[in-house]
Amino acid sequence: MFTSPYGPIAHLSTPPGDAIALLVPGYTGSKExxxxxxxxFAAAGFQAIAIDLPGQYESPGPDDEAAYSPRALGTIVASMIAGFDQPVFLLGHSYGGLVARGAVLAGAKVAGLTLMDTGPGPLTSIARLEALALGETQLRANDVEGAYAIRDRVQSRFPGWVALDEELKAFYRKRFLATNPACLLGMGHWLRTEPDLVDELTLALGKTPSVVITGEHDDAWSVVEQQEMARRLNVPFLKVAGAAHSPNTENPAELLAQLIPLWRTWLKLT
Known part of the structure; x- marks a missing residue:
């Protein structure tokens, strides 16, 4: 059982392995x-642990928007990592990448860091920023259904969303409505305002192996700015073919094919 100051942290887990892959989801995301x-990951010898951050889907969270900053959530992830007795490879997707960075800045001792489809600072997608602004108005009017309807309309601009089957879309709606509105508002605020902390992260990582990886058609943070982030961190930069903002669902086989050999080399360093 994993816990935060707000209650249990919902998670999915595979059997124990040689190391732990701790997987942190993004805004409106979840362990699924x-x-x-x-x-x-399990077949490659890693115990994969995918979590809902506090406030997301099945993990309780506070009604304080400030509690959902990357730094605040990063402290909680760092506390989780401190409780493991095996090497931890931390992977953060999208907003989860900002949280993973926050965990390292909070002192988390990781054996490797993977930043996936995330950026050095604020979100740069105009369409997604518009959706956040419009959704905030609905959320502050206590109209979570209306906020999701706006998100659905914006997502319909993206071919990957249009191609999803209706059952999966229904699940996305269900988890959005189950997420604490303060979580949605807080994360939405920091998606628009999170400062560039790449230089601080570089110092905190020291010699910890890391990688920046993105879908080749990412539509949240641009591929170019993610490549520049990797250059500043002095770490490898990888692209997943046939994927946009979510390689984990859009081309998981290719994502695994790139990450697992790299992580195995990191494991030899621990």
Missing amino acids: DFTPLLDG
Whole structure:
């Protein structure tokens, strides 16, 4: 059982392995986003643990928007990591990448860091920023259904969303409505305002192996700015073919094919 100051942290987990892959989801995301990766990580010898951050889907969280900053959530992730007795490879997707960075800045001792489809600072997608602004108005009017309807309309601009089956879309709606509105508002605020902390992260990582990886058609943070972030961190930069903002669901086989050999080399360093 994993806990935060607000209650249990919901998670999916595979059997123990040589190391732990701790998987942190993004804004409006959940542990289920990593389901396509779990068996692959397990087969490669990693215990995969995918979590809902506090306030997301099935993890309780506070009604304080400030509690959902990357720094605040990063402290909680760092506390989780401190309780493990095996090497931890921390992977953060999208907003989860900002949280993973916050965990390292909070002193988390990781054996490797993977930043996936995330950026050095604020979100840069105009469409997504518009959705956040419009959704905030609905959320502050206590109209979570209306906020989701706005998100659905914006997502309909993206081919990947249009191609999803209706059952999966129904699940996305269900988890959005189950997420604490303060979580949605808080994360939405920091998606628009999170400062560039790449230089601080570089110092905190020291010689810890790391990688920046993105879908080749990412539509949240641009591929170019993620490549520049990797350059500043002095770490490898990888692209997943046939994927946009969520390689974990759009091309999980290719994502695993790139990450697992790299992580195995990191494991030899521990």
